[in-house]
Amino acid sequence: MVNTSQIREHMEVIGADGVHVGTVDRVDGDRIKLTKKDSGQGAHQGHHHFIPVGLVAEVEADAVRLSANADVAVTLEEEENHKGTAG
Structure with missing residues (x-):
């Protein structure tokens, strides 16, 4: 398990494929x-x-690298008041 205390504000979140997923606001x-x-586009924009x-593979100097590719990680994103956005 990754030490979440290493994750800092403004770190880039990168998929296993090297594609930008987002930027850390906080843990x-x-x-x-x-x-x-x-936040994406359309209904996902603005929040x-x-x-x-559990998707974090490692925390690097200025980035959080995920164990999933960016396109998969995005489908597993959760919205502020909901659990999961997939489906």
């Missing part, structure tokens, strides 16, 4: 809260999304 329990600017800490 909120067992989830990483992403900044609103990385925070969360990535489960």
Whole structure:
């Protein structure tokens, strides 16, 4: 398990494929809260999304690298008041 105390505000969140997923706003329990600017488009735009800490493979100097590719990680994002956005 990754030490979440190493995850800091403004770190880039990167999928296992090297693709940008978001930017850390803060760690909120067992989830990483992403900044609103990385909230996506349409109905997903303008509010925070969360990535489960369980997807974190490692924390590098300035980035959080996930164990899933970016396209998969995005489907596992959770919205502020909901669990999971997939489906």
